[in-house]
Amino acid sequence: MDISSTGLRVLRQIAESGSFTAAAARLGYTQSAVSRQAASLERSAGTALFERRPDGVRLTPAGLTLLRHARTILDCLTAAERDLTGTAPRTELVRLGLFLSAGAAILPLALTRLAATDPQITVTTTEGTTPSLVRSLRAGSIDLAVLTSRPPHRPLDGESPRLHVETVADTELVVAVPSTGAFAGRTAVHVDELVDVPWIAAPASNAEPLLGVWPGLPGRPDIVHCARDWLTKLQLVAGGFGVTTVPWRLSPVLPPGVSLLHVEGAPPEVRRVLVARLPGRPTPAVTAVTRAIASTT
Numbered sequence: 001m002d003i004s005s006t007g008l009r010v011l012r013q014i015a016e017s018g019s020f021t022a023a024a025a026r027l028g029y030t031q032s033a034v035s036r037q038a039a040s041l042e043r044s045a046g047t048a049l050f051e052r053r054p055d056g057v058r059l060t061p062a063g064l065t066l067l068r069h070a071r072t073i074l075d076c077l078t079a080a081e082r083d084l085t086g087t088a089p090r091t092e093l094v095r096l097g098l099f100l101s102a103g104a105a106i107l108p109l110a111l112t113r114l115a116a117t118d119p120q121i122t123v124t125t126t127e128g129t130t131p132s133l134v135r136s137l138r139a140g141s142i143d144l145a146v147l148t149s150r151p152p153h154r155p156l157d158g159e160s161p162r163l164h165v166e167t168v169a170d171t172e173l174v175v176a177v178p179s180t181g182a183f184a185g186r187t188a189v190h191v192d193e194l195v196d197v198p199w200i201a202a203p204a205s206n207a208e209p210l211l212g213v214w215p216g217l218p219g220r221p222d223i224v225h226c227a228r229d230w231l232t233k234l235q236l237v238a239g240g241f242g243v244t245t246v247p248w249r250l251s252p253v254l255p256p257g258v259s260l261l262h263v264e265g266a267p268p269e270v271r272r273v274l275v276a277r278l279p280g281r282p283t284p285a286v287t288a289v290t291r292a293i294a295s296t297t
Contacts, residue, residue, distance in 0.1 A: 001044045005077055008070040010037040011049070011059075015067055016132075016139035018056040041066075064138075064159060071140030091122040092285035097133040097145040098125060100202075101211070101230055102273070105249040106146060106168075106296050114292040121285045130156070137163060137278060143286055146293060147274045150215075156276060163276045166290065169297040171247045173269040174260045175214060176233075178240045183261060191216060191266040198224040198242035200233045214245050216266040234258055247271060273297075 013023040014034070024034040042049050049063035059067060098107060107125065114121060126142065133145040134156050146168070147156065156163055175194065177183040194214055199221045201212025212233075213221040224242050227233050233244050238257030251260055263269070275290050282290070 001046075003041060003044050005074065007037050007041045007044075008066075008074055010034055011041060011063070011067060011070055012074065012139045012141065014038065014050065014057055015059050015063070016135045016141050018058070018132075018135055020057060067139065074140070091120050092283070094121060094123050094144060094283075094285050094289045095142040096123050096125045096289060097136055097142040098127055099130055099133065099146060099148050100127055100228065101247055101250055102146045102148075103127055104230060104253045105247065106273070106293060109296045110289075110292040113295055114289060117292070118285070118288045121288055123289060134163070134276070137276060140278075143277065143283075144289055145276045147276050149272045149274060151270065153272055156274075161279045164279050164282075165274050165276045166294070168273040168275055168294055169249075170270050170272050171249045172262075173211075173215070173245055173271060174248050174262055175243055176237045176246045176250075176254070176258050177243045177261055178237055179257050179259045181240055183243075183259065186259075186261060188264050189261045190264050191218065194243070194263070195219050196222065198222050200225045200227065200236050200242040200244040202226065202228045202233070211245055211247075214263060214266075215269050216263075231255075245269075249273075 010023065010027065010029075013027055014020060017023040017026060020034045020038065021031050023029075024031045027034070038050055045062060045066060047062045048060050049066060051058045051060050051063075103125070111123060114123065126136075128136065130147045130149070133142065133147055136142045137145050138157070138159060149156070156165065175189060177189070183189060191214065194217055199213050201221070201223050203226050213223065225233075225236055227236070230246075230250070234246075234255050236242060237244055238255050246260070248260065254260070275293055277286060277290075
């Protein structure tokens with residue numbers, strides 16, 4: 001096979017992004033250039049590498065096989081470039097992905113503990129939804145991911161081999177409300193009381209679910225503000241502009257003016273916090289970062 005490093009990078013980015021369009025945007029290419037690279041890869045491999053679907057692009061079994069080799073090749077090229085330019089890192093690097101609320105609730109404490117126990121390890125981080133972070137793991141763009149799942153806790157994706165997953169903790173969902181006003185001084189709220197309140201939610205799709213409206217809310221919610229950023233959502237709550245669903249783990253970092261209420265009259269909503277990586281023997285640095293994350297519970 002005659003495959004260029006550019007083609008392998010395009011393959012990896014398509015696997016991570018889930019579409020030719022998103023891969024082109026992240027790589028700084030035109031969509032037609034990405035499509036040409038994809039077609040060239042398939043000609044060189046002599047088989048279909050991409051499955052075009054209405055909801056995006058997925059790698060075929062052959063594409064996943066090539067992706068596993070692409071990760072090794074691209075890592076070796078990066079190491080060679082560092083050796084040749086004299087920029088080899090003096091520390092061990094771990095690329096960590098986190099779901100959106102984990103940055104505030106887990107990351108600072110984990111990094112503080114890691115600095116005390118393993119100062120030779122450098123961690124870089126990126127945020128994303130659980131589906132996007134799973135794609136990044138498969139593509140080799142990150143080494144480790146902090147993810148979340150809901151009952152019945154099915155496998156994170158349908159690819160083979162399955163990711164190696166460890167449970168960090170289970171956390172209850174609660175509702176963040178203004179400390180003044182209708183819910184002032186309370187510790188719980190009945191789910192029926194939440195039907196007509198204004199909600200602050202993150203935009204969502206079937207492929208990329210995001211937190212906001214109470215999952216078991218009866219009826220159609222009145223969503224008045226959409227925001228991905230947790231600080232924005234919580235500051236809107238503090239200002240009295242609505243309520244939003246949050247994991248209880250965020251309680252230590254709430255801004256003034258926000259209270260948390262348990263929801264009654266509905267089954268408890270519990271989310272599991274997971275640490276995931278590709279199968280196989282982890283590096284000592286990945287093991288150390290996993291241990292630091294687990295120690296935050």
